[in-house]
Amino acid sequence: MKQAKGYAAISQDKALTPFNFERRTPGPNDVVIGIEFCGVCHSDIHQVKNEWGGSRYPMVPGHEIVGKVLEIGSAVKTFKVGDPAGVGCLVDSCGDCVACNQQLEQFCSNGFSGTYNSFEQDKKTPTQGGYSNFIVVKESYCLKISPKLKLSAAAPLLCAGITTYSPLRHWNVSKGHKVGIVGLGGLGHMGVKLAVSMGANVVVITTSESKKEDAKRLGAHDVIVSRNSNELQKHASSFDFILDTVSAEHDLNALLNLLKIDGKMVLVGVPDKPAPVSAFALIGGRRTLAGSLIGGIKETQEMLDYCAEHNITSDVEIIPIQSINEAYQRMIKGDVKYRFVIDMQSLGQL
Numbered sequence: 396m397k398q399a400k401g402y403a404a405i406s407q408d409k410a411l412t413p414f415n416f417e418r419r420t421p422g423p424n425d426v427v428i429g430i431e432f433c434g435v436c437h438s439d440i441h442q443v444k445n446e447w448g449g450s451r452y453p454m455v456p457g458h459e460i461v462g463k464v465l466e467i468g469s470a471v472k473t474f475k476v477g478d479p480a481g482v483g484c485l486v487d488s489c490g491d492c493v494a495c496n497q498q499l500e501q502f503c504s505n506g507f508s509g510t511y512n513s514f515e516q517d518k519k520t521p522t523q524g525g526y527s528n529f530i531v532v533k534e535s536y537c538l539k540i541s542p543k544l545k546l547s548a549a550a551p552l553l554c555a556g557i558t559t560y561s562p563l564r565h566w567n568v569s570k571g572h573k574v575g576i577v578g579l580g581g582l583g584h585m586g587v588k589l590a591v592s593m594g595a596n597v598v599v600i601t602t603s604e605s606k607k608e609d610a611k612r613l614g615a616h617d618v619i620v621s622r623n624s625n626e627l628q629k630h631a632s633s634f635d636f637i638l639d640t641v642s643a644e645h646d647l648n649a650l651l652n653l654l655k656i657d658g659k660m661v662l663v664g665v666p667d668k669p670a671p672v673s674a675f676a677l678i679g680g681r682r683t684l685a686g687s688l689i690g691g692i693k694e695t696q697e698m699l700d701y702c703a704e705h706n707i708t709s710d711v712e713i714i715p716i717q718s719i720n721e722a723y724q725r726m727i728k729g730d731v732k733y734r735f736v737i738d739m740q741s742l743g744q745l
């Protein structure tokens with residue numbers, strides 16, 4: 396075992412605190428990554444606060460992990476010491492089911508191993524995430540990060556990037572499509588950058604009047620402030636595709652009404668409570684409501700390579716780990732521009 400150090404939630408109603416724990420001794424197929432930066436996803440908050448149920452403590456959150464390879468196992472072929480490397484939301488899966496065989500490990504029918512708040516494939520060893528100094532991961536779940544990308548700004552690609560890239564690709568968003576991105580937070584701002592890079596006509600749908608200018612700077616062609624119902628009305632029945640990244644309860648029907656005939660709305664945000672959907676909002680226009688969960692390892696690597704080619708990274712605010720609880724409070728208020736990323740050096744020496 397190797398002694399690791401990080402920050403953990405000890406229970407659902409307490410602030411995160413410093414925490415020492417053990418990682419496994421690296422095996423022949425393992426890569427040890429010294430974590431330099433870790434992005435802060437709203438899923439970290441949902442899970443720390445047990446908003447989705449079933450949270451396990453102590454919990455070291457963090458699934459937007461980047462750093463450099465510190466050590467490799469004897470059978471590792473594709474990484475060497477010193478390489479930049481990343482880990483996203485997945486650290487293992489059964490490797491043998493219908494989903495895994497299609498490289499859709501996120502839908503593994505035997506249950507994937509999440510990076511934290513989950514179990515290894517033995518179904519009993521808890522996994523711990525990236526708010527820590529290093530991680531031991533199977534080579535096949537390690538992502539390559541181009542040296543062209545600034546590491547701190549690339550960290551959010553590992554979750555916010557793939558979660559928005561995957562549905563945009565799956566539903567073939569491309570030139571000429573009118574695409575709405577709902578919620579301008581971590582996922583939303585990546586959705587804007589990626590959809591713009593794919594040639595779409597992008598409209599940000601936000602509750603924050605104050606984010607209007609930023610939305611344009613990020614590449615959006617237009618902005619709707621959703622609290623103004625006449626602004627929504629102006630865009631009724633006009634969108635080909637809407638990506639909903641909102642983390643809290645909101646009105647799905649008002650958004651569905653923005654879709655044109657055969658338009659599609661995909662949920663990636665996961666509020667804790669189910670939302671009512673009116674059949675009328677779907678049948679009038681043969682509209683589709685769907686969902687999407689992160690992306691498989693192959694697609695995550697494809698997204699990282701795409702971002703390196705198109706020079707796409709996240710707009711980040713770097714924080715020391717000691718500010719994590721305050722960062723959570725700010726994210727809950729929608730006050731993040733547009734991803735907090737923890738500088739792991741702030742953890743200090745072991």
Ligand code: NAP
Pocket residue numbers: 435436437438439441554555558577578579580581582583600601602603606640641642643644645662663664665666687688689726727729730731733
């Ligand atoms: P975030 O940075 O906190 O952004 C969420 C944004 O949603 C806010 O900035 C705000 O944007 C908007 N919003 C918040 N409360 C709202 C409300 N009551 N009504 C309408 N809009 C509201 O969060 P994130 O990290 O992007 O994550 C977003 C959601 O995606 C979370 O639920 C997270 O768990 C989920 N997620 C899902 C996946 C997946 O695989 N499906 C992966 C990662 C994360 P405006 O100020 O612009 O309105």
Ligand code: ZN
Pocket residue numbers: 436437438439458484554555
């Ligand atoms: Zn995430």
